[in-house]
Amino acid sequence: MTNPFDAYRMDGRVALVTGAASGIGAATCEVLAASGASVVCADVNADGLADTVAKVEAAGVRAVPVTCDVTKRADVAAMFGTAVRELGKVDAVANIAGAMFPGLIEDLDDETIDKGIDLNLKGVLYGTQYAIRAMKETGGGAIVNVSSGAIDLPYAGIGVYAFTKAAVAMLSMTAAVEAGPYGVRINIIAPGQTMTPFTTWRLYKEDGSLDQQAFDDFLEYSRGLSPLGIVGESLDQALLIQYLLSDAAKYATGQIFRVNGGQTWSW
Ligand SMILES: NC(=O)c1ccc[n+]([C@@H]2O[C@H](COP(=O)([O-])OP(=O)(O)OC[C@H]3O[C@@H](n4cnc5c(N)ncnc54)[C@H](O)[C@@H]3O)[C@@H](O)[C@H]2O)c1
Structure with missing residues (x-):
């Protein structure tokens, strides 16, 4: 019998990751590379990609940095074109x-609503569309779309975020039904509080230095949300994404997976 853990290997596969310059996206590129996949590392922040690319290459696989604004259909189409041109195919996609x-529902202006929908919903939708098209060409593949624990319970002041992330879950479940017959699996992750610039940006002073007291308070508060008394790190989400993109998850599709420290969102 072969080693059952071989199912997690992704040698010879091509993965594409958006949001690759930071946090969960950067960690996902690193983990995918460690499992043997070449990685297209995409982000609107081109300067931020250097560190991710270096870590992918250090694993002995190819990294292809792509500057892409996922809110623009033409950018997403071009990104998939680059992936196929440079690496021949796309086997795995993480739309991160x-x-x-932020904003109370009654106060939301059109700019905030449109920006939220464009990035969190349409960005993932475009990434899913082009991924399915590319994977149908080659007989299959796997997609992970990133939603949020914010879809589980309402919390005042994050309505646009929560409803766009809820829509990500349903678009992904629908796409999984549609693309399953072509060998394409599509799953959703709903992360709990995870320490990245997404959560820590408020903890910096105007001069750019860390407000240590605010950081410590936030850490304590975040740990208090979990019965384990810990807060998540990017790697916790990246390892789940890698599992879902690998053959280890060949029977998993159309599902929401939650790595959240058992948070009950009593914030
Ligand atoms: N960190 C958490 O606690 C947490 C919890 C639940 C869900 N999430 C979700 O996980 C995902 C990753 O979050 P993170 O915590 O790593 O945040 P992060 O801010 O560290 O990373 C987000 C990345 O997305 C990139 N990005 C932003 N707009 C873009 C665009 N238009 N086109 C391409 N790239 C763009 C940013 O440049 C950045 O590199 C997000 O979808 C977030 O909503 C995070």
Whole structure:
């Protein structure tokens, strides 16, 4: 019998990751590379990709940095074109790019609503569309779309974020039904509080230095959300994404997976 853990290997596969310059996206590129996949590392922040690319290459696989604004269909189409031209195919896609758009529902202006929908919903939708098209050409593949624990319970002031992330879950479940017959699996992750610039940006002073007291308070508060008394790190999400993109998850599709420290969102 072969080693059952071989199912997690992705040698010879081509993965494409959005949001690759930071946080969960950067960690996902690193983990995918460690499992043997070449990685297209995409982000709107081109300068931020250097570190991710270096870590992927250090694993002995190819990294292809791509500057892509996922809110623009033409950018996403071009990104998949680059992936196929440079690496021949696309086997695995993680649509991770996303951001918070705060505001009470009654106060939301059109700019905030549109920006939230464009990034968190349409960005993932475009990435899913082009991924399915590319994977149908080669007989299959796997996609992971990033939603959020914010879809589980309402929390005042993050409505755009929560409803766009809820829509990501349903678009992915629908796409999984449609693309399954072509060998394409599509799953969703709904991360709990994870320490990345997404969560820590408020903890920096105007001069750019870390407000240590605010950081410590935030850490304590975040740990208090979990019965384990810990807060998540990017690697916790990246390892789940790698599992879902690998053959280890060959029977998993159309599902929402939650790595959240058992948070009950009593914030
Ligand atoms: N960190 C958390 O606690 C947490 C919890 C639940 C869900 N999430 C989700 O996980 C995903 C990754 O978050 P993170 O914590 O790593 O955040 P992060 O801010 O560290 O990374 C987000 C990345 O997305 C990129 N990005 C933003 N707009 C883009 C665009 N238009 N086109 C391409 N790239 C763009 C940013 O440049 C950045 O590199 C997001 O979708 C977020 O909503 C995060």
